[in-house]
Amino acid sequence: MATTYGSFEAVIGLEVHAQLLTRTKAFCGCATSFGDPPNTHTCPVCLGLPGALPVLNREAVRMAVSAALALGCAVQESSVFARKNYFYPDLPKGFQISQFDRPLALRGQLEIETEAGKTRAGITRVHMEEDAGKNVHGIGGLSVVDLNRAGTPLIEIVGEPDLRSGAEAAEYLKRLREILMFIGVNDGNLEQGSFRCDANVSVRKVGETKLGTRTELKNINSFRFVAEAIDLEIRRQIALIEQGGRVRQQTRGYNAEKKETYLLRDKENESGYRYFPEPDLPPLVVDEAFLADVRGALPEPPVDKRRRFTESLGLTPYAASVLTGHPQIAAFFEEAARLHGDAVKVANFVQGEVLRDTRTTGLSATFPVAPGQVAALLRLVDEGAISGKQAKEVYTEMAGTDRAPGDIVRDKGMAVMSDAAAIEAVAASVIAANEKQAAAYRAGKAALFGYFVGQIMKKTGGSANPAVVNDVLKRLLDGAPATGG
Template identity: 80%
Template sequence: MATSLGPYEAVIGLEVHAQLLTRTKAFCGCATSFGDPPNTHTCPACLGLPGALPVLNGEAVRMAVAASLALGCTVQHHSVFARKNYFYPDLPKGYQLSQYELPLARTGVLEIEVEGETRRARILRVHMEEDAGKNLHGMGGASVVDLNRAGTPLVEIVGEPDLRSGLEAAEYLKRLREILMFVGVNDGNLEQGSFRCDANVSVRKVGEARLGTRTELKNINSFKFVADAIDVEIRRQIALLEGGERVRQQTRGYHPERRETYLLRDKESEADYRYFPDPDLPPLTLDEAFIDGVRSALPELPSPKRRRFTEELGLSPYAASVMTAHPRVAGFFEETCLLHGDPVKVANFVQSEVLRDARTSGLSATFTVTPKQVAALLRLVDEGTISGKQAKEVFTAMAESGHDPGDIVREKGMAVLSDTSAIEQLAASIIAANPKQVGAYRSGKTALLGFFVGQVMKQTGGSANPAVVNEVLMRLLAAPT
């Protein structure tokens, strides 16, 4: 059986590291704020100084459990922190506190849709760990280390090797990121490194059960580059095998400009890390009441929310996806719906006008207007006070001034002209001034109605009620000569 890769198929598993949005670090009271001067959020515990003891952050545990439940995982009542031993400059203790043999949660699933086909990608485990620091290069010709990030709480989400292309991997990451954001445990910021992934990539002949030798792709900070890097690495491995060479177990980076992966180091095996339980941390024990409490506090997740928006509110699949692109966008849309009552009209207006000037950053979002203002503006259109075209003008003024739409309409004298007799007089004069177009219309070229409507709207500055204009013109144009 041949594939787009010839007789080969790719096997991809992702390991995602997501920073938990706690105010303090995983095992000490230092702040987790980003962008502060280097080494200003450190203490004996996160620096690994002798005699300093770790104390587990309870809020980090709650967030990790929430993430696990949102991904359909089974949370373990008993888990253990271990020391993962390796020596890098950004790891001051010489080991990383993580979970290994007994992780926080196991066996979840994530649904993805690629090219119209829905697939289920399994999640092997979710475990808690602490982040390392950050090496900074080229600082006055030297390399230095910033330990502000050392000890920041993470969850690592380890996927089964169920993905088969870079496109599937990118879709998996998008769906995973949005779940963590909607649950409120991660801000999804790829640029700052609070959501990042390592991709394990191997290839094998189609039909083979045994996995090929894998390489790990690291430090890729966009969904597009993840997809590209995986596909480039797949081709590289196939070329090696076709040339009679073997794939080496390596950690590799990606050059997007050159579209090639490059060697970082030979890949360590699990044995190289010499895991053993941390003697300073007792096992983490969670009772069912705690887990149930976290489960009951979970918000509606993005996938069921999209389904509800289409099945119950009547939105198109595309509109539903836009309305669930960010937790704050979904909240803005739903609040406006409660105030107005027509979800389709609200979604159309939010897409075309509101989101044009909206800005998102992590879990926060800023809008130039409020749901209350948008609902009031749409009601003015429903009541015929202003036209849909005028609504866009009012929206711009509303976003700039912050004034209510009703006040703007009164200040600008924008109320729709709905006086039938006044519109009839204007329409009659336009018909009289355009006998050629009238003759063509009455000969069957009814599309010319748009010409007459445009003339009326032009002369009224767009303030005429479109429904009244259409009714009057059709009646006058249908009348005998």
């Protein structure tokens, strides 16, 4: 269901630039590493010096094709690079090598789900291009240019104008980022600019089909700010129209502190870039063998992984969502579940304990323990060697080491108390010390049973076998026959 703003409707299309995780740039051998001293990864090609010729990075093509296929696009057998001409300090050649009328891939789609329900957003195209450099302001009162980033390989993913609210736009970005991370072509880092979004926003009266004049919101670096900026821009355009004004085609920024969009510049049309085919690069031909090889290497999509986790492994939708929040977290969980055998038990423990101490950076993740340690620890609980509470204590001792949980249990003298006679002695002393509660339980307050269980576990330091505790208490409190011991 579309989100409306009074008698108006928003129309939103997103353009996402995603940096491909190659070691070298799109058309030269310079490194793509982030955060190095300015202008240390440059050469005649990425500096745009006369006579320097570009050579296309094959790995960048493979990653771009992977992304296109993962998004359901039709990869074109032949695509053409073009020069996109504009003048800006961080663009040393005076043009950007991109693709225009013959892009790499066409017609994909992305399924998203918000409070308004599920919907499919179309993807117009995926094309390859190079990044520009970076303007750095305020150094000694000057603005300087760092060209380390110039020539870094990107894909631009152009969405259809199918989104109707800031919330839908944010969800679209999350799902898109997730796909690119799971196939290993982008690290999803919004703060460093390796995954960034421009939003084209317009409004029209509900029921109209003609598109209104659009503005472009540039370089917003969080999902929350994307949603905020789009909704504020929608309301700005509606207010402008209702006051008798007209929306101008502009590029605008977003001030998160003031909660407002602001003018950057009037926006050019595509004709203003004076595209023409790049004469130094031949058409990019993707043959069937290359396409089949890339398609065969694609991993399971995250949406399919979540569905498998719920339908085949028995996880809740929430648990499946948490455990597919990062490719390495999903891999950790699956390996621990494979080694242990009970996916639900493993999921609960990973969510409750392991993820608290897990750190993710880009596509990397640092875990406090190994999947095998988790599986071995939970087996000790299954076997009755330790209780669930003791398992948390063992985990704390084990975190950050390669120690086996069984060794920790032995060294600390931890073991579950399963001796019925010993537990009965503790239970009897607890009941004697709580006569009023015992009488109230026998008079019908069944909830007090949990109170007695808690008191016994407290006295035994959590080491008493819960099944034996329940059996003994039933026998002592209400005369139920013993079921084991």
